[in-house]
Amino acid sequence: MNNSYSMQTNGQTNGSNESFKFVLEKRTDIQSPAASNQKQPSCCLGVSNVSYTVSERVGPWWDLPSYRKKWTRQILNDVSFHVDSGQIMGILGNSGSGKTTLLDSIAGRIGNTGTLIGEVFVNGRKVKQTLFQECFSYVLQSDNLLSYLTVEETLTFTAHLALRQHSASAIRKKVAAVMAELSLSHVANTVIGGRVFPGISGGERRRVSIASQLLQDPKVILLDEPTTGLDSMTANQIVVLLAELARRDRIVIVTIHQPRSELFRVFSRIAIMSCGELVFCGDPGEMVDFFSSCGFECPEYCNPFDIYVDLTSVDTRSSEREAATYRRMHDITSAYRRSEIYQRMTWKIRQSCQRANKPMIPFKSKESPSCMSKLAVLFRRTVRNLSRDRMGVIMRLSQNLIYGMFVAFFVMNLDNDVNKGAVQDRIGIIYQAMGASPYTGMLNAVALFPAMRAVADQESKDGLYQKWQMFLAYIVHIFPFSIISVFIFTSFLYWVVGMHPDPWRFMCFTAVIMVPHITGELLTLVLLGVVQDPNMVNSGMALLNIAGIMVGSGFLRGTQQMPVVFQWLSYLTFQKYGCELLIVTEFYGLNFTCNSSLGFPEGCLIKDGNIIIDQLYPGGPSRYTLDFFMLYAFLPALVLLGVISFKIRDRLVRR
Numbered sequence: 001m002n003n004s005y006s007m008q009t010n011g012q013t014n015g016s017n018e019s020f021k022f023v024l025e026k027r028t029d030i031q032s033p034a035a036s037n038q039k040q041p042s043c044c045l046g047v048s049n050v051s052y053t054v055s056e057r058v059g060p061w062w063d064l065p066s067y068r069k070k071w072t073r074q075i076l077n078d079v080s081f082h083v084d085s086g087q088i089m090g091i092l093g094n095s096g097s098g099k100t101t102l103l104d105s106i107a108g109r110i111g112n113t114g115t116l117i118g119e120v121f122v123n124g125r126k127v128k129q130t131l132f133q134e135c136f137s138y139v140l141q142s143d144n145l146l147s148y149l150t151v152e153e154t155l156t157f158t159a160h161l162a163l164r165q166h167s168a169s170a171i172r173k174k175v176a177a178v179m180a181e182l183s184l185s186h187v188a189n190t191v192i193g194g195r196v197f198p199g200i201s202g203g204e205r206r207r208v209s210i211a212s213q214l215l216q217d218p219k220v221i222l223l224d225e226p227t228t229g230l231d232s233m234t235a236n237q238i239v240v241l242l243a244e245l246a247r248r249d250r251i252v253i254v255t256i257h258q259p260r261s262e263l264f265r266v267f268s269r270i271a272i273m274s275c276g277e278l279v280f281c282g283d284p285g286e287m288v289d290f291f292s293s294c295g296f297e298c299p300e301y302c303n304p305f306d307i308y309v310d311l312t313s314v315d316t317r318s319s320e321r322e323a324a325t326y327r328r329m330h331d332i333t334s335a336y337r338r339s340e341i342y343q344r345m346t347w348k349i350r351q352s353c354q355r356a357n358k359p360m361i362p363f364k365s366k367e368s369p370s371c372m373s374k375l376a377v378l379f380r381r382t383v384r385n386l387s388r389d390r391m392g393v394i395m396r397l398s399q400n401l402i403y404g405m406f407v408a409f410f411v412m413n414l415d416n417d418v419n420k421g422a423v424q425d426r427i428g429i430i431y432q433a434m435g436a437s438p439y440t441g442m443l444n445a446v447a448l449f450p451a452m453r454a455v456a457d458q459e460s461k462d463g464l465y466q467k468w469q470m471f472l473a474y475i476v477h478i479f480p481f482s483i484i485s486v487f488i489f490t491s492f493l494y495w496v497v498g499m500h501p502d503p504w505r506f507m508c509f510t511a512v513i514m515v516p517h518i519t520g521e522l523l524t525l526v527l528l529g530v531v532q533d534p535n536m537v538n539s540g541m542a543l544l545n546i547a548g549i550m551v552g553s554g555f556l557r558g559t560q561q562m563p564v565v566f567q568w569l570s571y572l573t574f575q576k577y578g579c580e581l582l583i584v585t586e587f588y589g590l591n592f593t594c595n596s597s598l599g600f601p602e603g604c605l606i607k608d609g610n611i612i613i614d615q616l617y618p619g620g621p622s623r624y625t626l627d628f629f630m631l632y633a634f635l636p637a638l639v640l641l642g643v644i645s646f647k648i649r650d651r652l653v654r655r
C-alpha cells in the first residue's frame with residue numbers, strides 16, 4: 001500500500017472554476033511502525049475511546065407522560081485518534097455530528113450534564129479531566145473581545161492577566177511577537193470594533209482570538225469552526241495560518257464546515273464525524289485511498305471534502321433514506337476500524353504510552369498574578385474599554401437628568417399651600433425619585449454588562465481569572481459614574497422644583513437617591529450572573545422594583561394597614577428606608593400655609609410636615625441614622641450576593 005495520492009490543480013487557484021484531480025504517485029512519508037519509532041515528535045496527543053452520553057427527557061414539558069420518561073443519548077461513541085506536533089487536524093462532519101462536543105470534551109468544557117468516559121494522553125501520559133483546561137487552548141466559534149480596545153491593548157491586558165513573572169517590557173515583546181506571528185502588527189493600534197462602529201475585519205478578529213491563546217504558549221490548540229462567518233478566501237487564509245502555527249511544533253485541531261478543495265493539501269490529518277462516531281481519521285492521501293477501497297471514488301473535479309462528508313452523513317428526510325444512509329455510514333466506519341490506518345493509529349497511542357522516557361505534559365504558561373493584581377488589571381481594562389464608549393458614557397451620565405427634567409417640568413414650582421398640592425407634590429416627587437432610579441441603573445447594566453460577561457465566561461475557562469473577579473472590577477467602575485450622574489440629577493430636580501432650601505438636606509437627599517440607583521445596577525448584575533437572557537433580567541428587575549416600592553414605600557397603602565406578612569417583607573426592601581429618609585428630610589420642620597377657599601378646609605389641619613411624618617412613618621426622625629445605615633447596608637450585601645451569583649455561574653456556563 002505504498003501508492004497514494006497527491007493533488008494537481010487544474011485551472012486558476014483562486015477562481016471559481018478551480019478544480020483538481022488525484023494522481024497516483026509513490027508515497028514516501030507514510031512510515032512503518034518500526035520506522036516511525038526512530039523519529040519521535042516533540043509532543044503527541046492521543047485520544048482513546050472517548051464516549052459522551054447525556055440523559056434526556058423523551059418529550060417536551062407540556063406532554064407530561066413523555067416528559068417524565070428519560071432516555072440516554074450517545075453524543076460521542078468510542079472516538080480515538082492520534083496527532084503529533086507539527087500537524088493540523090481538520091474535523092469535518094455534517095451539522096450535529098458531534099464535532100463541537102468532541103472538542104468540548106477534550107478542552108474540558110463539557111459541563112456536568114452528561115457522562116464522559118475515555119482517556120486523553122499527552123506525550124503518552126494520561127491527562128486528568130480536571131487538567132484538560134490547563135493543557136489545551138480553546139478558541140470558540142464566536143470572538144468575545146472588548147470592542148473599544150485596540151488589538152495591542154487587548155493582547156497586552158490578556159498577557160498581564162496570564163503572565164506574572166514577566167516584566168512590562170517582556171510582555172511588550174511577547175505581544176509584539178504574537179502579533180507578528182499572526183500577521184496583526186499592521187492593525188496593532190486599530191480598535192477591535194463592534195456592531196455599530198467599524199474596527200478590524202472578521203478575519204483579523206479571529207486572529208486576535210487565536211493570538212490571545214498563543215500568549216500562554218499552548219502546545220495543543222483547539223478551534224471550533226474558526227472559519228464560520230468568513231468569506232471563503234479569508235477562511236482559507238485562516239486555515240493556512242493555523243497550519244503554519246502547527247508547523248512551529250504545535251498540535252492544531254480545528255472543526256470546519258465545507259473547506260475549499262485546495263485546503264486538502266493543507267491538513268495533515270482529516271477526521272470525518274457522523275452521528276458521534278469517527279468514521280475516518282487519517283492523512284488526506286489515505287482518505288482518498290480508503291474511500292476508493294470502500295468503492296467510493298472521488299469523481300474528478302469534485303471537492304473530496306464535500307463528497308466524503310455527504311457519503312458518511314445520515315439523511316433523515318425519510319425513514320428509507322435514513323436506513324440506507326445509516327447502513328452506508330456504518331459500513332464505512334466498520335471498514336475504517338478494520339483498516340491498517342486505524343490499526344496504525346491505535347498502535348501509535350499504545351506506543352506513545354509505552355515509551356521509556358516520556359516527555360512531561362506541556363501545560364500552558366501558568367504564572368497567574370495575585371488576586372489583587374488581577375482585579376487591578378481587570379479594573380483598568382474595564383475603565384479603558386467603557387470610557388471610550390461615548391454613547392455609553394453619555395447615557396450613564398444623562399439618563400437620570402433627562403428623567404429629572406421630565407419630573408421638574410411636570411411639577412414646576414412646589415407650593416407651600418396645602419390646598420395647592422404642597423404635600424401631594426412632594427410625596428409624588430419622592431415616589432418618582434425612589435421608583436425610577438433603580439431603572440436607570442438597570443438599563444446601564446443590561447446595555448453594557450453582557451458583553452463583559454461573555455468575555456469573562458471565555459477567559460475564566462482559560463484560567464485567567466474567576467468570573468466573580470470581573471464582577472468586582474466592573475462594579476468598582478460603577479461608583480464614580482453613579483455619584484456624578486445622581487448628583488447632576490438631584491442638583492437639577494431639587495433646586496428647580498424648590499424642595500427644602502437647606503443645603504445639608506439637599507446632600508442627604510442626594511445620598512439617599514444614590515442607593516436605589518446603584519442598587520438597581522447591582523441587583524441587575526446579580527441576576528445577570530445566574531440568568532443568561534438580559535430580557536428576562538429586565539422583566540424580573542421591573543417586577544422586583546414595582547413590588548419593592550409598593551410594599552416598602554407605604555404610599556399606596558400605609559404600612560400599618562398592610563397585612564403583617566407585607567409589613568415584615570417591607571423591612572427587606574431598600575425602598576422602605578429610602579422613602580422614610582426622604583420624607584423626613586423634606587417634611588421635618590416644614591411649615592405649610594393654607595388657603596381654605598381653594599379646597600377642603602380640613603386640609604388646613606395639616607399645619608406642618610411633622611404631621612405627615614407621623615402619619616406615614618411614626619417615629620421616623622428618631623430612626624434617621626439607623627435608616628441611613630440600613631439603606632447603605634444593601635450595597636455590600638448585594639456585592640456579596642453578586643460574588644455568590646458569579647460563583648454559581650461557574651457551574652452553569654458550559655463553555
Ligand SMILES: Nc1ncnc2c1ncn2[C@@H]1O[C@H](COP(=O)(O)OP(=O)(O)OP(=O)(O)O)[C@@H](O)[C@H]1O
Binds near residue numbers: 054100101
Ligand atoms: N449536553 C447536551 N445535551 C443534549 N444534547 C447535546 C448535548 N451536547 C450536544 N448535544 C447534541 O449532540 C449533537 C451534536 O452536537 P454538536 O454541537 O457537537 O454538533 P456539531 O457537529 O458541532 O454541529 P454543528 O456543525 O451544527 O455545530 C447535537 O444534536 C446536540 O444537540
